[in-house]
Each structure stands twice: as C-alpha cells, then as structure tokens.
Amino acid sequence: MLAVDVSPWLRPDAPTSADRLFCHVHGRTKDQSQLIPGWPYSFVAALEPGRTSWTAVLDAVRLGPTDDATAVTADQLREVVGRLITAGHWRDGDPTILIVMDAGCDVTRLAFVLADLPVEVLGRIRSDRVLRLAKPPRQPGTNGRPPKHGPEFALDRPATWPEPQHTTITNTSRYGQATAASWDRLHPRLTHRTCWLDHPGELPIIEGTLIRLQVDHLPDDRDPKPVWLWTSAINATAADIDRAWQAFLRRFDLDHTFRLFKQTLGWTRPKIRTPQAADRWTWLIITVHT
Structure with a gap:
C-alpha cells in the first residue's frame, strides 16, 4: 500500500532562488488557507498495516x-x-498495489495513465463533482446512436443517487460509527480540454467505484462532513469497500512523516538557495529517516 502526497519547503524570504511556486498552506483557523512561495515536493511512501504511523519513504x-x-x-x-x-x-x-492520495491529484486520470501497471488508485474527490453512471443496456428495437454515458450522479444532489450496491457499517474507536456506501462503474464525462486537449481519437470512459464515507464525529467534536472517494476498482465487494476507506485513513500517516521531517530532522531548516541543493538535502533527510 503506497501513499502519494505533496509537502512544501517554504522559501518566502528567498526572492533570488529559482523555480519557486506558490504553495498551498493550511491556516491555523478553520477554512483558512494561504499561498506562500516555496518548493513543493511530491513524496511516495509505503504505509504500514499495523498500529504505527511510521512510513517507508521511497521517492521524492x-x-x-x-x-x-x-x-x-x-x-x-x-x-x-x-x-x-x-x-x-x-x-x-x-x-x-493500492495507491492512496488526496484531492490534489486527478485520480481518474492517474487510473487511465497507470492502467498497464498492477495498481489500484484510490483518492478523495471534491463534493461538488458530477459523475456519470454506466450507460443503460440498449433496448430491443431502439434506433439511433446509443448513449456513451448513463444518468448524472451529482455528489451534492442526493436526488440523483440510485440505491448503492453496498452499504457497510463499522464501529470505530476514533470516529464512532462509520457508514460507507458504494456505487459501481461511476466515471467522469471527459471533454477535449485541459489535459485531454491533444488526446487522439475518442475520449476514454474511465470507470471505477464511488464511495461515500460518513462518520458520527471527529476527534475534536467538529461536525463531520461526508468524504467522497473514487477507486479504479470495479465490481468491488463490501470487503473491498471497507478496505478502501480504511486505507485512505492510513494516508494521514504520511502527514506525521512530514511533521517529523520538518520539526525533528530539520528538512526545511537550512537556508538553501538553489533547488538542486534542496533536492540533495531532501534525499539526505530521506536516508536519515530510513
């Protein structure tokens, strides 16, 4: 089980350093975020299955x-x-190999690009997304061009949701009762724009399983909103659904790794000027962590 996430090395005081980007940083208050110049790094780490938050960082x-x-x-x-x-x-x-990620990556596009590898991708998607159900079977005697997509599935409009294929209920010590509902063969309706602008031929239909996770409470008693996940697996069983959302929660182990990198190992402490030196120092920190 692998996790992929981005962590920034913030350098707002280095205007002469090359290749800086505006990095998204969460503020200290609720729903507050900032954009601060720095070097963002994409990390891939193997997650532990047991009761530990240690990870094995494999790449940056x-x-x-x-x-x-x-x-x-x-x-x-x-x-x-x-x-x-x-x-x-x-x-x-x-x-x-199960790969989990947050909403920063386009999980459906990754599923298409990595389809030739023995991997399953799982990621969170925004709660305002609109996906499509599988196209309905063609009725005998129907004329005209068959549809490519089924009805809309709007994540923020429950009236568009059909009955889920699976619904599981799990009692957890941290979040109370966790209810997961899943729908099979949900896919986005792609258009010839952005990353698909130069795609040759017809655009693909990238089907997967949509999961809605709802918990009773969060550790700090905040009102929990449902989490929407999409996985490239199709025909998933109830056991697969539980494995998927529990694997997504283990993704937060990587946040503990980032905190250890910065607060204990001093990853972002040196005032390095060039991004190439920052790359070397990053790999030194990964070696020390290992």
Missing part, C-alpha cells in the same frame, strides 16, 4: 513551475512500481 520529486502535477506523479509512481517489481517486492499473482 520536486515540482517545477512548468510541470503538470498529475503527469509528474504518474511518472514518479511508474518508476517506483517498476523498482518494487525489480526488487521482488511484487510478483505475478500478488494482490494489486
């Missing part, structure tokens, strides 16, 4: 001003999975 790539973050992440994951296979950590017949 700095995002440049002209980089497509999703494309860089796809290349990074392809290299990491290739190294894992070469090292014998995955063999034919093993379960697929």
